[in-house]
Amino acid sequence: MSRFFETAAGAGRCDRAHRIDWSEHASLRMFFLLAGRLRPWFSGMAVAWCLAGMVLGFVVVPVDGQAGEISRVIFIHMPAAWTSVFLYVVMVFWAGAGLTLNRRLPGMIASAVAPTGALFAFVALWTGALWSKPTWGTWWIWDARLAAELALLFLYCGFMALQLTIEDARRADHAGAVLALVGVVSLPIIYSSAPRWNTLHLGPAVSLTQSPGLGGEMLAGIIVMVIAFCMYSIAVSLARVRCIILERERHAEWVADTTKALP
Amino acid sequence: MGRGYDEGLAVSWGGWSEFLAMGGYALYVWGSYAVALGLIACEIVVLVLRKRNILKHLGRGSATVRHTTGGRG
Numbered sequence: 001m002s003r004f005f006e007t008a009a010g011a012g013r014c015d016r017a018h019r020i021d022w023s024e025h026a027s028l029r030m031f032f033l034l035a036g037r038l039r040p041w042f043s044g045m046a047v048a049w050c051l052a053g054m055v056l057g058f059v060v061v062p063v064d065g066q067a068g069e070i071s072r073v074i075f076i077h078m079p080a081a082w083t084s085v086f087l088y089v090v091m092v093f094w095a096g097a098g099l100t101l102n103r104r105l106p107g108m109i110a111s112a113v114a115p116t117g118a119l120f121a122f123v124a125l126w127t128g129a130l131w132s133k134p135t136w137g138t139w140w141i142w143d144a145r146l147a148a149e150l151a152l153l154f155l156y157c158g159f160m161a162l163q164l165t166i167e168d169a170r171r172a173d174h175a176g177a178v179l180a181l182v183g184v185v186s187l188p189i190i191y192s193s194a195p196r197w198n199t200l201h202l203g204p205a206v207s208l209t210q211s212p213g214l215g216g217e218m219l220a221g222i223i224v225m226v227i228a229f230c231m232y233s234i235a236v237s238l239a240r241v242r243c244i245i246l247e248r249e250r251h252a253e254w255v256a257d258t259t260k261a262l263p
Numbered sequence: 264m265g266r267g268y269d270e271g272l273a274v275s276w277g278g279w280s281e282f283l284a285m286g287g288y289a290l291y292v293w294g295s296y297a298v299a300l301g302l303i304a305c306e307i308v309v310l311v312l313r314k315r316n317i318l319k320h321l322g323r324g325s326a327t328v329r330h331t332t333g334g335r336g
Contacts, residue, residue, distance in 0.1 A: 058282075059276075063286065068286045068287070068288060069285040069286035069287070069288045069292060070285075070286075070288040070291055070292060072285070072292055073291065073292055073295045076295060076296060076299050077295070080299065115306065116306065119302050119303070119306060122302070123298065123299045123302060126295065126298050126299075127295040127298075127299065130291040130292075130294050130295045131291065131295070133291065134288060134291050232303070236306060236307070236310065239310050239314070240310060240313075242314070243310065243313045243314050243317055246314075246317045246318070246321065247317055250317070250320075250321055255321065256321065259318060259321050259322070262318070
């Protein structure tokens with residue numbers, strides 16, 4: 001008799017702990033299928049916009065007489081920097097949504113965005129260093145944007161490292177969201193506290209508003225590349241969120257049913 | 264700023280070697296583009312492998328998933 005009660009109590013506890021939320025399963029499945037359908041379109045647009053941007057950057061835009069051919073780095077440097085900041089905003093939005101709504105999908109999206117954000121933050125720093133060396137004679141300087149971009153890269157890496165070290169996916173999402181939100185507070189402080197007089201940016205070769213060398217074609221090339229990087233980021237994030245859903249939900253019945261139908 | 268700007272509008276390059284030389288900045292310009300392209304290519308390859316891996320193990324059942332996660336860690 002006591003044994004019966006024990007198992008019954010155990011089963012009850014088990015049921016509460018692993019309560020199946022059917023609406024959450026349905027939304028995960030729907031998002032998985034939607035992401036799979038949208039991903040090729042964004043990949044195609046990323047390739048098309050990137051080709052257009054490269055034609056603009058290397059063929060249409062004339063050489064900047066003052067700075068020389070080195071200024072062609074601008075077509076990945078600025079778009080990469082902007083995209084890394086956009087992606088951080090996107091990541092914080094979804095991480096915060098996961099924290100407040102207590103759903104799983106937003107946290108998965110935030111985790112899917114982080115590696116691509118880190119990639120673009122690194123590309124922005126790398127191309128900036130390669131641009132800076134022949135132009136100003138230094139790879140690195142502690143100016144506001146460089147410090148903020150480096151902090152951004154560390155925040156992305158910290159977010160990913162934190163999630164890797166925490167076994168439980170929900171707790172990993174919560175911890176990552178807190179870190180991402182702390183980053184939102186700290187980035188403007190870093191940006192505004194770095195020395196203003198000591199900067200490589202806003203010089204005549206780079207400034208959007210004052211430079212005589214930065215013509216309409218160059219601005220168009222930069223904007224086209226921003227769109228290309230955003231399309232790429234969406235495509236890659238959609239592909240990655242599909243992997244994350246499959247990995248985390250691999251024991252769910254809908255996953256077995258849905259993946260069986262995949263080509 | 265005026266000279267290069269006016270000349271370059273129609274065709275910017277005299278030939279492939281001039282294009283590759285990037286006005287003496289080849290190492291810096293191509294170093295930037297190569298690293299960006301390389302990282303993007305790596306990200307895509309990693310994603311393709313990740314998806315292939317998870318689909319393979321979903322097809323074989325949960326026993327294999329346990330086995331592989333043990334092997335990876």
